[in-house]
Amino acid sequence: MLSQCDLSVSTQSSSDRTLLLFDLSARGHHPVYFKHLVKDWSQQQRPGCLHLVVSPALVKNHPDLIAFSTESTLSRIRFSSITEAEYQTYLRARSLVAKSFIEWKLFCRYAKRLNPTQALLMYLDSLQLPLAFGERSPCPVSGIYFRPSFHYHQFSAHPLSAKEQWRQWRQKAVLARILRRSQFKTLFCLDRFAVPEIQQLTQKPILPLADPVEVPACQPAEVEALRRKLQILPDRHLFLLFGELSGRKGVYQVLQALKQLPIETQSQLCLVLAGSVNERDPEIRTEIEQLKQITQAQIVLCDRYIKGAEVQQFFELADTVLALYQKHVGMSSILVHAAAAHKPVLSTNYGLMGAMTQQNQLGQTVDSENPAAIAKALQAAIAQPIFCKLSKMNQVVDENRADQFVSALMSDFLSRCSHE
Incomplete structure (x- = not known):
């Protein structure tokens, strides 16, 4: 019936x-x-x-x-x-x-x-x-x-x-x-x-x-213009942490890891944090300003919502993309944007994010809750670029x-x- x-x-x-x-x-x-x-x-x-x-x-x-x-x-x-x-x-x-x-x-x-x-x-x-x-x-x-x-x-x-x-x-x-x-x-x-x-x-x-995931095309001239706008110092390995900035993105662990790096390594590094600071984590700004006073690393905070074609420009600008979520369940478009730019990812080893990074050879995984492990991975990435497989990256972009x-x-x- x-x-x-x-x-x-x-x-x-x-x-x-x-x-x-x-x-x-x-x-x-x-x-x-x-x-x-x-x-x-x-x-x-x-x-x-x-x-x-x-x-x-x-x-x-x-x-x-x-x-x-x-x-x-x-x-x-x-x-x-x-x-x-x-x-x-x-x-x-x-x-x-x-x-x-x-x-x-x-x-x-x-x-x-x-x-x-x-x-x-x-x-x-x-x-x-x-x-x-x-x-x-x-x-x-x-x-x-x-x-x-x-x-x-x-x-x-x-x-x-x-x-x-x-x-x-x-x-x-x-x-x-x-x-x-x-x-x-x-x-x-x-x-x-x-x-x-x-x-x-x-x-x-x-x-x-x-x-x-929409991956807008961007021109090399646009990427270089962004580099000049952010005043990135020459000969720096640029690590990108993209998206709304909060504790769940691993911001605090990354900042702590920078403190543990040798001064020589710090002087070779630029960290770009691109995204608005979450209203529940305003102390992120304070942590960044304090760290700027004691580190040789260049730290650039773009505290605003980034959208449209500019999103992919940040990924093209990066040497290594950070995806160090804290016990994150599910996917992140960061992996797709990084894959589209053919940039290696330093990702959490937890859950789907870790599995995707490893099985698709998008980069390297690390215990994202451990600042010492992150520091070691950052140092290694500067010494030798993280391995990633371009054909697998293209496949991830196509699938999404x-x-x-x-x-x-x-x-x-x-x-x-x-x-x-």
């Missing part, structure tokens, strides 16, 4: 089909993912409607995204913003668990109202508990899984603690319950190393998904193109529509 939602789907023509995209975040990769899908829907003139349910913050901070969707009168792209009252209730939740259930309730409310053919949760990670134990989705739903970590034991030679074993078991158990829900259809996973282990839990499709990301999501949606 068909449910009301199934009945409405089964009688829809291709022009009536609707794909609902749901995401309440307005920062980082979230608006970028929307941009790729909106652009594809408009350019390819997909049949049916693409409907985005977003937060008021995204509408405010990314008017260009809203405007782009209305440029073509032929494409059917719609936006619905949750109300400001709903958004404030979501933001002020007592705990992360409460916030998760509020977010799921909002999804169900708007899905019932809009009655889509299918829905895609753009960030499944924050909705795992309500997906597993909460209200049934009013429509068929799929999701993008960003940060599985239950397979990280494969990347480490150290035995797991009891706490880590429990965390991994719990994560896997919740995911298994989600996959048993009848309305859940396809899991897209940004960590391709996790796909085989997840697939053992279900007969439903578990598909690897590219993390779309935006069209690969869009193709996987659209193919699944269109395939499901054709089988209704």
Whole structure:
């Protein structure tokens, strides 16, 4: 017997089909993912409607995204913003668990109202508990899984603690319950190393998904202009630490490592920190200024948000790219930008970042929590460039193109529509 939602789907023509995209975040990769899908829907003139349910913050901070969707009168792209009252209730939740259930309730409310053919949760990670134990989705739903970590034991030679074993078991158990829900259809996973282990839990499709990274072309003259602007001293090995500057990026460990280097090595080194300092870590500025007074290393802080074509210019400028995250779960676009510039990475040895760096020969890994180990690696990189394999770097860039990301999501949606 068909449910009301199934009945409405089964009688829809291709022009009536609707794909609902749901995401309440307005920062980082979230608006970028929307941009790729909106652009594809408009350019390819997909049949049916693409409907985005977003937060008021995204509408405010990314008017260009809203405007782009209305440029073509032929494409059917719609936006619905949750109300400001709903958004404030979501933001002020007592705990992360409460916030998760509020977010799921909002999804169900708007899905019932809009009655889509299918829905895609753009960030499944924050909705795992309500997906597993909460209200049934009013429509068929799929999701993008960003940060599985239950397979990280494969990347480490150290035995797991009891706490880590429990965390991994719990994560896997919740995911298994989600996959048993009848309305859940396809899991897209940004960590391709996790796909085989997840697939053992279900007969439903578990598909690897590219993390779309735009790599704008830049000219040598632009890179040299940036070098002059930053006043990089000649004959310095330039280490780049890129992105929002916070403790989780390993900034403090890198600064501590610089102090441990011999003076001769310091005088051969330039550290460029390119990105705005996180508002929760203002002491980073103080640490940098204090270190400048006692080190022979050149330290350049670009305390601003860097975007567009300038992003890749920084990577082209670097000799070595630092990706020394602290216990980071998931991927980072830094690896792709470095690979596109054919610049070696000094990466954390933890999790997906470490596995990608090693298996794709993107550079060298190190214990990113250990300043002494970082200092040793910095010194070695100056003495002899870190080995990396250009063909593997090109492959990583190719695998993370935006069209690969869009193709996987659209193919699944269109395939499901054709089988209704």
